[in-house]
Amino acid sequence: MKTTDTIRDLIGRVEHSLSQLRDLSPQELNTHPGGHPNSPAWLLWHVGRELDMQLAHISGGEEVWARHRDRFNLGDIGDTLGYGHTPEEARSVLLDDHTLLRAYIREALSAVAAHAARVTDWGEVVDTYDGEPVTRQVRVTSLLLDALEHLAQVHYIAGMPSMVP
Template identity: 45%
Template sequence: MTITELFADFAHRPIDAVTGLPDLTPEQLNAHPGSHPNSIAWLLWHIGREVDVQLSGLSGEPQVWEKYRERFGLGAIGDTVGYGHTPEQASEIVVNDQGLLTDYVTAALTALIDYANTLSAEDFGVVIDENWTPPVTRGVRLVSIVDDAAQHAGQAAYAAGELH
């Protein structure tokens, strides 16, 4: 198994988790279990955005979001990523279509896998960010992106289990 095959398998795990969620009503998608500011819709939207924005920074390619922005209809808040959202900002992320959320997450992570498939094994070891100690390699950044997606997919699954 090559490093790109291993990464593709790893990066597909959040897709499997998101597509495995039970069917949720718009009310369930946008509920705030335990009064938490992040709804399931917010969590799924955020997965797509954090993958998409960071991938665009790595690849230099446009964000997948460009194909989804109008369909989401979130206005300016939709163009953010969600990091540092206040509870009020998080509550502005209202999405009634679970399929749209799943499609966006899948598209963003598939684009990440496609990008990784263009890399050589050596490319994974290239330092891309000197602002950390130790400096961050491309491989570490890619793993970090997927780790964040997997954590949020797990949070969505837990919340969905509580509501379903």
């Protein structure tokens, strides 16, 4: 299997996971099970941001966030990635619209798919991590796997019998 085929498969898995997630009410989106600072809203927002921001970084393209920023109304915190948020910063990501989150994630996924269709060298080094080179293949794979992991967390929370106190 070619790398592009694997990336397309992962994109499809992220889309499938997103499509299987039930709609969450504003209260459910902003709940913090066990007092954890990352709510389902934060997790979904972060899925979009990490796909979008990391892809823009390695592709040299623009973030799709610019088309969504005002609708999210998160201020400066919305422009961040989410990694390293303090508990207070994570709790400040309050969103009431599940469909807005889905639309942003889907547009970011479309950008990843368009990028994958254009890539001719998956082995190109696009970054470093802990002083080690990171190839385009590794970075795109890892951002899609991270998206799947965060979506799985939202599915888990959404399935809790009484997730909203």
